[in-house]
Amino acid sequence: MFDKRKLMALCMAASLAMFAAGCKKKTPPPPPPPPPAPTETRPEPAKPAAPTVAQFSAEPTTIQRGQSATIRWEVSGNVTSVSIDNAIGTVQNTGNRRVFPTDSTTYTLTASGPGGSTTASATITVTAPPPPPPPPTTKPAGTVEQRLNTEVQDVYFDYDKSDVGGEARDVLTRDAGAIKSILADFPNASIVVEGHCDERGSAEYNLGLGDRRANSAKEFLTQLGVPADRLKTISYGKERPQCTEATEACWQKNRRAHFSPGQ
Amino acid sequence: MKFPRLIFPAFAAGAMLLLAQQSTIDIGTITKGERPAIALPDLRGSGEAQAFMGAFNQTLWADINGAGIFKMIPKTSYPTFVPQQPSDFQPPVAPAPAPRGRPNQMTAAPSGGGRWMQDWATPPVSANYLAFGYTAVQNGVLVLRGWLYDLRNPASPQVIGKTYLGSVDENGSRKVAHEFAADIMALFGGQSLAGTHIYFNSDRTGHKEIWMMDYDGKNQRQLTHFNSTSIEPAVSPDGSKVAFTSYVHGNPGIFVFSVDPVRDLRFYNQSASVNSSPWFTPDGKQIVYSSSAGRCCRIFLSDLNGSGFRPISSLSSIDTEPKVNPKTGSDLVFSSGRSGPEQVYRMNMDGADLERLTDGTGEAANPAWHPDGQLIAFAWTRGFSAGAWNIFIMDVASHRVMTQLTHGEGRNEHPSWAPDGKHLVFSSTRGGRSQIYSMLADGHEVQQLTTVGHNERPVWGK
Numbered sequence: 197m198f199d200k201r202k203l204m205a206l207c208m209a210a211s212l213a214m215f216a217a218g219c220k221k222k223t224p225p226p227p228p229p230p231p232p233a234p235t236e237t238r239p240e241p242a243k244p245a246a247p248t249v250a251q252f253s254a255e256p257t258t259i260q261r262g263q264s265a266t267i268r269w270e271v272s273g274n275v276t277s278v279s280i281d282n283a284i285g286t287v288q289n290t291g292n293r294r295v296f297p298t299d300s301t302t303y304t305l306t307a308s309g310p311g312g313s314t315t316a317s318a319t320i321t322v323t324a325p326p327p328p329p330p331p332p333t334t335k336p337a338g339t340v341e342q343r344l345n346t347e348v349q350d351v352y353f354d355y356d357k358s359d360v361g362g363e364a365r366d367v368l369t370r371d372a373g374a375i376k377s378i379l380a381d382f383p384n385a386s387i388v389v390e391g392h393c394d395e396r397g398s399a400e401y402n403l404g405l406g407d408r409r410a411n412s413a414k415e416f417l418t419q420l421g422v423p424a425d426r427l428k429t430i431s432y433g434k435e436r437p438q439c440t441e442a443t444e445a446c447w448q449k450n451r452r453a454h455f456s457p458g459q
Numbered sequence: 460m461k462f463p464r465l466i467f468p469a470f471a472a473g474a475m476l477l478l479a480q481q482s483t484i485d486i487g488t489i490t491k492g493e494r495p496a497i498a499l500p501d502l503r504g505s506g507e508a509q510a511f512m513g514a515f516n517q518t519l520w521a522d523i524n525g526a527g528i529f530k531m532i533p534k535t536s537y538p539t540f541v542p543q544q545p546s547d548f549q550p551p552v553a554p555a556p557a558p559r560g561r562p563n564q565m566t567a568a569p570s571g572g573g574r575w576m577q578d579w580a581t582p583p584v585s586a587n588y589l590a591f592g593y594t595a596v597q598n599g600v601l602v603l604r605g606w607l608y609d610l611r612n613p614a615s616p617q618v619i620g621k622t623y624l625g626s627v628d629e630n631g632s633r634k635v636a637h638e639f640a641a642d643i644m645a646l647f648g649g650q651s652l653a654g655t656h657i658y659f660n661s662d663r664t665g666h667k668e669i670w671m672m673d674y675d676g677k678n679q680r681q682l683t684h685f686n687s688t689s690i691e692p693a694v695s696p697d698g699s700k701v702a703f704t705s706y707v708h709g710n711p712g713i714f715v716f717s718v719d720p721v722r723d724l725r726f727y728n729q730s731a732s733v734n735s736s737p738w739f740t741p742d743g744k745q746i747v748y749s750s751s752a753g754r755c756c757r758i759f760l761s762d763l764n765g766s767g768f769r770p771i772s773s774l775s776s777i778d779t780e781p782k783v784n785p786k787t788g789s790d791l792v793f794s795s796g797r798s799g800p801e802q803v804y805r806m807n808m809d810g811a812d813l814e815r816l817t818d819g820t821g822e823a824a825n826p827a828w829h830p831d832g833q834l835i836a837f838a839w840t841r842g843f844s845a846g847a848w849n850i851f852i853m854d855v856a857s858h859r860v861m862t863q864l865t866h867g868e869g870r871n872e873h874p875s876w877a878p879d880g881k882h883l884v885f886s887s888t889r890g891g892r893s894q895i896y897s898m899l900a901d902g903h904e905v906q907q908l909t910t911v912g913h914n915e916r917p918v919w920g921k
Contacts, residue, residue: 355845356800396846398824398838398872399916400691400736400749401794401801403704403711404777407733407755429732430710431755435667435688442846459709 246312247275274309347374358408372420386458394447406431413453498586504594511632522640538573580610603635650879658692663912676908698921702737727765749779786832836874
């Protein structure tokens, strides 16, 4: 719309200009052309701003290979598209995504809009996990005999008895675990369950009693899962005493089942 | 007071009854008071033979003494002159008349110093019998000429007059001594033990091996050389084979060997963690033994080579030490834990008619048949703590324990009867280590037979 004041000012200016140009002959000057249409500089329509990336982050920023992180973004402003590189692609303005980078990766978000594009980046550092402990060596610590000596205890019996009772059950239960481990480490080995007696019974009878003790211990072990075909039994009666004193302490030491390597 | 006077005779009578019961085993030993007395002076040898007379005289004395038939007159009472052959004897000389005018003078009793038979028949010797003779070497052979005189019959005294031959060495001298003694004993119902052997195990080489020796402990020799643990010997009735248990193949198993030559006859062991305690049947054709086959342990019967095995006892407990009746072959004794502590049982060879022989007190083991098939000797802890074994004799039919032969002199175990039914061999720790001893079946005349290492589990056979 023409501004009236502006128009009046223009007219006055034109008039003055004509007047000033001379009052010469009064030929009626040609009528002034109509004043040129006033070129109105329309203000640039407030050029829109590029999108704002309110947030673009990764959590956590350092992971071990094989772990995941989450990247979050929030883009505001005049946005037409948001995309993230590294194969994530076009995304919503706001969101998050779980990623599994195998190496250190910088993610770049590009937000585009009429006002331009904005980028932001977030880096996830991927560290190699610590190496695993070395695999257990197939060579075990010690021979079968050494391991039997240190890990498998003798089990003791009452006079003229071969049943596994009370404390003997506890000992044999612990022994079962150690024996299974030894047999697993030595797939070709067998273990001998020896039965022994104290000196007092007759030698022939003790040969039988020692056999009963060895078998009693073996049965207990197989019930706990020790493979029966890996256990042999032998009775030594009173032929191989641990000690020879005529005391209850020594006699008890001899009333035993003992474990030794098989051939 | 009246009462004590009545009680004392009753006690005395009771005590005498007890004592009488103790000795009423009919094993043929004659009580000391009734034995004929024998004088047995040392014999001498001429020339080369003399070197071996120590062994000869020791053997002769031991055999005659050990028979339990004679009262032995000590050599210290013998006259100084010892006849060597019948012609050495002189007729006694009549005493000189007392000189006149000396009525109080005592004259010494006349004596031939040994040249008269009555020197041996009267005090201090007072023998009923005299054995004498000499040895010499002739044509490379040791010759013994031996006589036995009955001094109660001086007109015709000779009972034995015989020649014996042997090699010219100690073995030969012992041999002829054994034979002379055997002839003397045979006259009085005594069976000579010469030629019998004792089988046992010994650890003197560092391992328990099977050994054998003569009945008097001589000629000890090693039969097995397994360097393992070999135990529990048994001998066949004819003495040609020995059976035993050995760990040489790993688990305890049974072996049967010939004795001469020593050779493995290969007994088949059934699959079991223990096969042990073998014994021969009286016909020598089968073996009884103890096995853990199935479960420890039953008595099995098999052929001599182990085939055809079958159980005789039922699965119940530890059954072991089977011994077949040597007279009948139709039943056996064994030891078993089937009623708790080890006891001695008897059953038929087919397992029927099982009965416990011992009364259940203490522990009883090691049953051994007398050759007559009626008595057993066995080891028992009754009256003592566990493991303190002594040797007893029982009548099987009545279960009556007749006598106790040892009384706590160490541990006394594993008795075995001699073929003569009068002697036993056993092991004892009375001297510290286990050694083998022989004795008469009344407990007397204990003789130590072994000294080196530990020796145990003796068996007396051919």
